Amino acid sequence: MLPIGPTLTKFPxxxxxxxGSLKGRxxxxxxxxxxxxxxxxxxxxxxxxxxxxxxxxxxxxxWDDEAGFMTWLASQAPRGDTGIxxxxxxxxxxxxxx
Numbered sequence: 747m748l749p750i751g752p753t754l755t756k757f758p759x760x761x762x763x764x765x766g767s768l769k770g771r772x773x774x775x776x777x778x779x780x781x782x783x784x785x786x787x788x789x790x791x792x793x794x795x796x797x798x799x800x801x802x803x804x805x806x807x808x809w810d811d812e813a814g815f816m817t818w819l820a821s822q823a824p825r826g827d828t829g830i831x832x833x834x835x836x837x838x839x840x841x842x843x844x
Contacts, residue, residue, distance in 0.1 A: 750802065768833075780804045780819045783834040788815045 768775040778787075782812050792798060792808055792815075801807035809815040 772837065776836060776837050777830040778819065778823055778834045780816060780823055784819050785812070787819065787834060788812045821824050 766775065767777070788795075788809070789801060789812075792812075798808040806818065807815070809818065819832075
């Protein structure tokens with residue numbers, strides 16, 4: 747397990763997230779669509795115990811099954827009324843073949 751430091755109680759202020767796509771040379775970041783991105787996000791973040799360590803510093807996850815992850819992801823999907831704006835990356839190479 748990765749080390750966990752002290753709990754943060756005060757966060758710096760910041761700008762609200764951009765609600766839209768961010769296009770780069772190799773990937774496009776876009777608002778998460780659970781139906782479109784969910785299976786692949788679960789698959790890539792739950793490969794094995796070592797991969798699941800990426801959830802160590804997050805207040806949620808990992809999940810025991812894909813159904814639980816999908817339920818959570820649907821509850822986090824972008825809603826214009828919040829500052830939460832989860833995004834998924836789509837590789838331009840992957841998008842061209844799928």
